[in-house]
Amino acid sequence: MTRPVRARRWPGFLTHSTLHLGAAFLVGMAxxxxxxxxxxxxxxxxxxxxxxxxxVIRYGPEGASxxxxxxxxxxxxxxxxxxxxxxxxxxxxxxxxxxxxxxxxQIQVYExxxxxRVGSVDAGLFPAxxxxxxxxLLFVAxxxxxxxPEPSSISxxxxxxxxxxxxxxxxxxxxxxxxxxxxxxxxxxCMMDEQVVEIDARTLLVSRRLFVRPGHEKALPAxxxxxxxxxxxxxxxxxxGPTWTQVSPDETRLYVACNKNREVLEIDLERWSVVRRxxxxxxxxxxxxxxxxxxxxxTFKGDQATGIFDLQSxxxxxxxENTRRLPHGVAISPDSRYAFVxxxxxxxxxxxxxxxxxxxxxxxxxxxxxKQAGGIGFWKxxxxxxx
Numbered sequence: 001m002t003r004p005v006r007a008r009r010w011p012g013f014l015t016h017s018t019l020h021l022g023a024a025f026l027v028g029m030a031x032x033x034x035x036x037x038x039x040x041x042x043x044x045x046x047x048x049x050x051x052x053x054x055x056v057i058r059y060g061p062e063g064a065s066x067x068x069x070x071x072x073x074x075x076x077x078x079x080x081x082x083x084x085x086x087x088x089x090x091x092x093x094x095x096x097x098x099x100x101x102x103x104x105x106q107i108q109v110y111e112x113x114x115x116x117r118v119g120s121v122d123a124g125l126f127p128a129x130x131x132x133x134x135x136x137l138l139f140v141a142x143x144x145x146x147x148x149p150e151p152s153s154i155s156x157x158x159x160x161x162x163x164x165x166x167x168x169x170x171x172x173x174x175x176x177x178x179x180x181x182x183x184x185x186x187x188x189x190c191m192m193d194e195q196v197v198e199i200d201a202r203t204l205l206v207s208r209r210l211f212v213r214p215g216h217e218k219a220l221p222a223x224x225x226x227x228x229x230x231x232x233x234x235x236x237x238x239x240x241g242p243t244w245t246q247v248s249p250d251e252t253r254l255y256v257a258c259n260k261n262r263e264v265l266e267i268d269l270e271r272w273s274v275v276r277r278x279x280x281x282x283x284x285x286x287x288x289x290x291x292x293x294x295x296x297x298x299t300f301k302g303d304q305a306t307g308i309f310d311l312q313s314x315x316x317x318x319x320x321e322n323t324r325r326l327p328h329g330v331a332i333s334p335d336s337r338y339a340f341v342x343x344x345x346x347x348x349x350x351x352x353x354x355x356x357x358x359x360x361x362x363x364x365x366x367x368x369x370x371k372q373a374g375g376i377g378f379w380k381x382x383x384x385x386x387x
Contacts, residue, residue: 038364042333043067043379044340045094047082048351048370054082054096055369056115059338059355060384064365070115072096072108081105084129084177085375086138093118093159094377095138097127107140107157112379119162123155129175129244129375133183133201136160141177141188142167149173149192151225156204166204170197171225176244176286180251189242189256193227195220196245196256196267208272212240214261217274240265244286248311249293257284257298264298264309276314281305286329290336295358297339299327306330306341306354308361318361323352329376332358342373 041060048055052073055066073080081099088094091112098106105127108120124142132138136159144152149172156166172192179186179201186199189212198208209220211227213234220227241260247253247269254267257280264284266276282302289296289311296309304325308317326344333340336358343352351373355365 038338039384040335040381041384042338042340042381044331044353045085045087045377045379046329046342046351046353046369046373047072047085047096047375048372049081049083049099049344049374050079050372051351051370052080052082053370054085054094054110055353055373056379057340057353057367057369059340059365059367064353064355064367066367066369068115069370070110072117073098074101074106081126083375084127084140085377086130086132087112087377087379088132088136088159089134091380094379095130095132095159096375097123097130097140099126099128099143103146105142107138107155109159109162121157121162121164123157123164124153124167127155129177129188131177131179131186132159133179135183137165137201139177139179139186139199139201141174143173143175145173151193154186154188154199168199168204168206169225170199170206171195171209171227176242176246176257178245178247180247181249182251185247185251187245187247187254189245190227191241191243191259193225194231194240194242195227196242196254210267210272212242212256212258212265212274214238214240214258214263217265219272243284246287246289248289249291255287255289255296257287259283259285259301264296278309278314278316280307281319285327288330288332288339290332290358291334292336294336295332297330297332297341297356297358299330299341301326301328306339306356308339308356308358320354320356320361320363322354323363323366324349327354328374331376331378333378333381335381338364340376340378342376344372344374 084097125144128143130140138157140155171190239260240258243259244257264278281300285301287298339356350368
């Protein structure tokens, strides 16, 4: 039996109405606030999809700034769609997915120290989100926006040899490619087939599926690729439209963003069933659990806001207004202090990274980068002033 979560806010955190009243103050004072709070320098990589650039962002005592812009892509005269970012667990390399290819997309790999490209490898149709294991395997969700929805795949790429060693068929429009902490299980969500898919990262085979249509959640056969086709259309039109997955640090829970149903599902991984629901703002898109396991941070793409949930109580701690429309990705620092949120913007607006203090529940800095900021990956945290 599932249990809804109360949307109650804790004292001491900014509420949605308070943020509207103080939005101008927060934007104007972002850098000074950050300078007062941060004793470390934090670095993230962020892809600008409509610019074919990856920005290195630093946040520290002097606020947030772009340290470097790295030009990526296939053709200098075209926009190839730099979408997902993955930093290897040892922090030595980073990869970006190039969504538009001929016909397949590509993964480009770079050294962290020099931001020099070391190689590339083709993936599937429209490679999007991805994550790397300590053993140098990169799991890439091939989102496939081409033509009518059909079962797509997860590419598995050996980062040492830059060879695609497997392409595992899952379901239509896989997204939110994430591994558990021990890198033994991989999870993704399929927007069009209302599924969450688990892959055994050792055998590279689908091990479990979960149907996540609201009110009809249930386990599915591992070899079933088209859940919607087998279940038929929803009688009342309700959909989950899952866009992201994230495993808790202790590997007992999986969190799934239901973009079409204003909620995040908490799935018990042993029971393989939904045990809690978190009501959210409009269009929950990406999410991340803090490394200490205490907080869940969710971008509300339809509300220009980011929500911070307390995982013990289930309460919504704060709703933080983002600087622009379409908040996208989340990367939380290893000390669980800050969330870095990429914000796409609309039309010709620049992309943005908003820095959110998870202790105070407020936005403390913002920095602009190329258009349509999307994929974001945390690189490192170090003592301020060491670079």
